[in-house]
Amino acid sequence: MPPTDASTDADTAPFTDIGTATSAGARESRGGPAADASADGEDTLDVPLPDEITALFAEDTGGGVAGSLGGGSAAGAAAAPVPDPVARPVPESEPVLDVPGGPMPDPPAAPAPTSDLSVAEDLLDHIGDWGPISTPAGVLHLVPVRVDRDLPIIDRWMNDPAVAAFWGLAGSQNATEEHLRTHLAGDGRSVPCLGLLEGTPMSYWEIYRADLDPLARHYPARPHDTGVHLLIGAVGDRGRGLGGTLLRAVADLTFDKRPACARIVAEPDIRNTPSVAAFLSAGFRFSAEVDLPTKRAALMVRDRSLRHLL
Template structure:
């Protein structure tokens, strides 16, 4: 797998590639062949960033690109310290930069950087959908935003050297693939949803009409390899089994293509799926899952991505493990690159 330390080019979801030239403590970033920012780096216990032209007013795009490059290249680094004569208000308002007690010095935090929704989300970032409490099927919960269509998330995974993306499932496009995956012996053992094309069309149509569930296809380099269901836990059958919050999201996961199995692939798609759900609504504080309690491999993969097992409990159809990952823990401990 590629080593982040060997980076020289970093593709961005919108199309252009971020390129870097670092030598002798100087870093020059270019985007689509055009100079973006030139920096002098002072490395020690902390990393301090100085503009080569101190009087320059850097764009927010330049500040973001430098943070992305340096955080991607050094996955363990948690902070960057900028030294700027002019404070960019937009970067402060967004949380990209934080003021410090030192005049002219600002701080960039990895945990805040990865909570900025763009450019990872496929749709323009909007404010959280207005809250209105409603009752459906006897449960009181917030009204949910209309479900998106198309690609919802894209990021270049540096460790794999591949794009990881999520798009909404299209029944006419994905039905045969979904049917093949569900009828594989390995998947059927845990999902227990094997059946005909028409049975699976009915299954997916019911989910498409259900406002509490979003069906997603996971892709590596635009090749579909997995099916995910992201659901609002407050309206789900899991709600009675723990102290559910209004904006908790739950996930069901299925890797259909055998050549995309393995712990390194799980680390990529599981962190991307959770990242998307936390970005999708900033009010979401937890992502939960309920794999079969005897699915030790999946539980192990989830624990490797900072989920913890809260308890085991009994659904009517299975003994389940309640797996939980909080927003704070995810952004502080999961090393997105």
């Protein structure tokens, strides 16, 4: 279960991210009994052929059809049957199936399933390739989470009482691991990232497609709206304006790397006043209060058109 919000000084606002994708295929079969076969074995009528049809067969001395599709004499056509326009030649190297009605080539192999990472990159424009960004506090780099590498430090942050009050992931490391794996195993609409400031891990981020998130049921979402959750990890990094500085930088980076995105949104718990203040200082505007399943949230919005004014 995703968190309800960030810590008091974490400048976050988490939410549940879900998604599925399926695909299917089918093959056409050939052969089988005639559709008009009699069920009780009754004899069929002996219908005589018209004289014109009989004469046509009499002219076909070579087993072909009189005349040719490309012109020429009737004699030449009789010696060279016209190819079946439906059939196609099968290269010797192509595997075939032994089916009624003649050999039929194998259908092309289904494409390999796309990995979770490539799906994620499609939905959020290759977050792993966004690269570092300069901020007044130093160079920040968002790196997609690897559970085997990042779980211990993220779990330690989640067990900070100030963080646990809003994220709700304190206790066993299994809770944090399940939370991370849920995002990583999804269809890519939410990507958890570790924030490295001057090379040092100090924050946890979730960049997500707000228009594809359950949040979209609670506000007038637009295509490619991008959401952000932030957790400042170290206690010493909180309460000195760092959250607002990093939020502004990540919002600008998102606009630069996601040209289709016109708005960035967040939904911190309305009680988390330091978090709301951090979003305001980062150029977000307060849009509305919304009742979400786990909290009453402040909907914060940063508009691309106002990015240089706020």
